[in-house]
Amino acid sequence: MILFQNVTKIYHSELSPNKIPALKDISFKIEPQEFISIVGRSGAGKTTLIKLLIGEESITSGAILFENKNIKETKFNELQQIRRKIGVVYQDYRLLFSKTIYENISYIMEVMGFSDKEIYKNTSQVLEIVGLQDKVRNFPKELSGGEQQRLAIARALVHKPELVIADEPTGNLDPYNTFEIINLFKKVNESGTTIILATHDRRVIDGLNKRVITLENGKLLRDEKLGKFIL
Numbered sequence: 001m002i003l004f005q006n007v008t009k010i011y012h013s014e015l016s017p018n019k020i021p022a023l024k025d026i027s028f029k030i031e032p033q034e035f036i037s038i039v040g041r042s043g044a045g046k047t048t049l050i051k052l053l054i055g056e057e058s059i060t061s062g063a064i065l066f067e068n069k070n071i072k073e074t075k076f077n078e079l080q081q082i083r084r085k086i087g088v089v090y091q092d093y094r095l096l097f098s099k100t101i102y103e104n105i106s107y108i109m110e111v112m113g114f115s116d117k118e119i120y121k122n123t124s125q126v127l128e129i130v131g132l133q134d135k136v137r138n139f140p141k142e143l144s145g146g147e148q149q150r151l152a153i154a155r156a157l158v159h160k161p162e163l164v165i166a167d168e169p170t171g172n173l174d175p176y177n178t179f180e181i182i183n184l185f186k187k188v189n190e191s192g193t194t195i196i197l198a199t200h201d202r203r204v205i206d207g208l209n210k211r212v213i214t215l216e217n218g219k220l221l222r223d224e225k226l227g228k229f230i231l
Contacts, residue, residue, distance in 0.1 A: 001030055001162075001194060002053070002064070003029050003030075003063075004027055004029070004049075004062070005026075006025050006027055006033055006061050006062040007023055007025070007026040007027070007052065008023055009022045009059055009218075010022070022048040022218050025217075026045075026062070026215075026218075028213060028220065030194065030196070031194075032194055034195070034211060035189045036211045037196075037205055037211070037213070037227070038213050038215065039205055039212055039229060040200065040214060043199070044215040044217065044218070046167070046200075046215060049090075049198070049215070052085075053165065053196075054086055054088060055068070055071055055079045056113055058112055059071075059179075062102065067085075080213060084159060085162045085163060086161050086164075087158075087159065087163070088165045088166075089164065091169075091171060095148060095152065095155075097139065098139075101135050101151060102137070104140065105126060108158050108159060109122060109158055109159055117122045117139060122158050123157065130150040130151070130157075131150065135147070145173060145174075146180060148180075149172075157188065162193065163196060166196070166198065168187075168198060170204060171199075178203065178204065182207070186195065186208075210227065211223075211225050212224050
């Protein structure tokens with residue numbers, strides 16, 4: 001499904017002639033319906049890896065293939081089609097605070113051009129999945145932190161993507177809400193969706209018993225089928 005081939009990403013600073021390597025010669029493969037965690041300290045390259053995969057940034061060298069399509073070589077329209085197969089849960093949630101819970105979710109499908117019938121059906125379904133069906137008319141500021149995170153997940157799921165990427169989804173949550181969110185991702189994975197979870201939460205990783213890729217200073221340090229949090 002996803003293949004990283006010798007991927008390197010180098011940033012160039014306007015204030016310094018020095019090159020800043022974020023990822024260095026990274027190679028790994030993700031199969032359909034896998035649940036994989038990407039771990040590493042802050043600055044290890046987790047967020048950069050995600051941005052390269054969804055085409056928010058371009059790689060310096062190497063290749064990233066999504067269903068045999070090279071992300072770097074795809075045209076804008078093709079990249080948009082690839083992005084429709086991906087749902088992203090961002091670390092800062094990126095909620096629309098002037099819109100209701102229902103509108104926050106339905107808006108995603110409107111932008112993608114779905115019909116009103118599909119929007120209503122999918123939005124209603126995903127609200128039930130994340131347990132927010134009773135708060136459709138509320139606004140994000142009226143939700144708890146855990147509920148806001150579930151709303152962010154609902155936005156990522158509403159168009160029924162093949163792949164969901166979550167960047168530090170439990171970073172601002174207490175242990176109880178962390179448990180709830182991870183269980184939600186596990187259920188989504190069991191339904192056939194591939195999950196990529198980027199985190200530095202030891203409790204989450206050690207409790208999953210899933211594949212773990214460890215990054216350190218932009219390099220792939222370990223790739224373990226049943227990994228633990230080891231840094």
